[in-house]
Amino acid sequence: MPRASTRAPFPFLVADAQHRPSDDPIFALNAEAQRRARAGESVVNATLGALMQDDGMLAVMPCVSEVLRAVEPRRAAAYAPIAGEPGFLSAVIGDLFGNGELASWSLAAATPGGTGALHHAIVNFLEPGDALLTTEFHWGPYQTLAEHTRRRVETFRMFGRDARFDADAFHGAVQRQIATQKRALILLNSPCHNPTGYSLDSAEWDEVVRVVRAAAERAPVALLVDHAYAKFGGARANEWVEHVAPLVGEALLLVAWTASKSFTQYGARVGALVAVHPDADERRRVTNALSFSCRGTWSNCNHAGMLAISSLLNDATLRARADRERDVLRAVLDERVRAFNAAASGAGLAYPRYEGGFFVSVFTPAPEKTAARMRELGVFVVPISGAVRVALCSTPARDVPRLVQALAYGLEAAGK
Numbered sequence: 001m002p003r004a005s006t007r008a009p010f011p012f013l014v015a016d017a018q019h020r021p022s023d024d025p026i027f028a029l030n031a032e033a034q035r036r037a038r039a040g041e042s043v044v045n046a047t048l049g050a051l052m053q054d055d056g057m058l059a060v061m062p063c064v065s066e067v068l069r070a071v072e073p074r075r076a077a078a079y080a081p082i083a084g085e086p087g088f089l090s091a092v093i094g095d096l097f098g099n100g101e102l103a104s105w106s107l108a109a110a111t112p113g114g115t116g117a118l119h120h121a122i123v124n125f126l127e128p129g130d131a132l133l134t135t136e137f138h139w140g141p142y143q144t145l146a147e148h149t150r151r152r153v154e155t156f157r158m159f160g161r162d163a164r165f166d167a168d169a170f171h172g173a174v175q176r177q178i179a180t181q182k183r184a185l186i187l188l189n190s191p192c193h194n195p196t197g198y199s200l201d202s203a204e205w206d207e208v209v210r211v212v213r214a215a216a217e218r219a220p221v222a223l224l225v226d227h228a229y230a231k232f233g234g235a236r237a238n239e240w241v242e243h244v245a246p247l248v249g250e251a252l253l254l255v256a257w258t259a260s261k262s263f264t265q266y267g268a269r270v271g272a273l274v275a276v277h278p279d280a281d282e283r284r285r286v287t288n289a290l291s292f293s294c295r296g297t298w299s300n301c302n303h304a305g306m307l308a309i310s311s312l313l314n315d316a317t318l319r320a321r322a323d324r325e326r327d328v329l330r331a332v333l334d335e336r337v338r339a340f341n342a343a344a345s346g347a348g349l350a351y352p353r354y355e356g357g358f359f360v361s362v363f364t365p366a367p368e369k370t371a372a373r374m375r376e377l378g379v380f381v382v383p384i385s386g387a388v389r390v391a392l393c394s395t396p397a398r399d400v401p402r403l404v405q406a407l408a409y410g411l412e413a414a415g416k
């Protein structure tokens with residue numbers, strides 16, 4: 001057996017990679033919650049970003065597993081086209097825009113989930129060193145993706161004094177970016193924003209459009225709608241489309257589409273980046289750039305996953321079945337949301353308008369302290385800057401009163 005040398009003469013990792021944090025902090029908290037539960041403690045684990053049934057098992061849509069199993073083995077085993085299965089890409093575009101004008105101006109590239117779509121947007125619409133722009137509360141991996149691709153993240157205040165989307169802060173931030181980096185890539189996650197749960201309403205989308213339009217007169221601006229939770233946003237979840245439609249052509253509209261949440265199929269890694277522009281030459285350039293990025297990263301995506309999801313989107317019967325199965329899951333989630341709103345308003349918690357979705361954030365001046373105090377009571381939430389994130393997607397309605405009590409206790413500890 002060769003003797004291992006303990007000598008470490010050279011750093012093998014390049015400088016940037018030497019001090020990366022290890023486990024995602026959310027997974028670390030989840031591991032602690034699971035360890036304590038296994039040891040026999042009664043635990044409420046509101047940390048995870050996946051929809052769980054009330055019995056703690058992962059919620060899945062049976063039709064998705066069935067259709068995945070039915071994919072013809074040789075088709076599944078073959079390489080998919082670099083930019084994705086054409087039938088899958090058109091199904092995603094149809095899912096977003098039906099068959100109207102926006103659909104005819106759309107192109108798409110397949111990506112591993114919404115994460116891959118965000119990656120392609122960052123590397124193709126920002127120069128190295130540039131910053132993407134998003135809300136101060138945002139999904140942590142935006143930062144990882146930006147750093148990993150040698151870009152940065154800049155943020156603007158998300159909520160104004162009226163607890164609504166702060167369009168003035170947004171306007172100021174975009175204009176500053178246009179002045180400094182001469183382009184902007186804006187990431188807005190709505191409906192059901194992670195981590196706050198906020199969904200922009202019609203008036204707020206109109207404000208967004210006003211701000212983007214003004215910026216797009218001065219420089220190339222790409223507005224990316226992070227659509228991760230859209231199918232849990234209720235009846236008005238798609239209203240944003242009619243609001244942003246007039247922007248198309250002035251700004252580049254991008255959508256990060258994913259099957260992870262909408263088909264409760266996180267593991268198959270099925271997603272797409274959709275871009276909308278009326279000019280065919282622009283579309284051709286963007287198509288080529290995205291295809292090049294696919295080849296230069298993951299080469300091509302999960303073939304079986306794409307074929308299965310396209311059947312679920314294209315076949316009317318399967319689509320109706322998927323909608324019904326999702327409705328059942330959404331009803332479970334909506335019950336938790338109602339329970340939370342009812343208990344939290346009585347407990348004096350400060351949190352944004354919450355109409356549905358996987359998460360809500362409760363504001364606190366000392367997030368770490370609040371979360372640590374809650375853990376003493378066996379209740380796990382994720383501390384983030386300025387708040388703790390509460391995953392109702394993994395909390396049964398029966399546990400919501402205990403969760404809210406723990407939040408109130410944790411906030412007391414934080415001096416609120």
Ligand SMILES: Cc1ncc(COP(=O)(O)O)c(C=O)c1O
Pocket residue numbers: 049112113114115116139189194226228258259260261266271
């Ligand atoms: C806001 C947001 N965007 C995008 C994603 C991407 O998820 P996936 O890559 O699984 O589609 C997530 C997943 O948690 C998310 O919360």
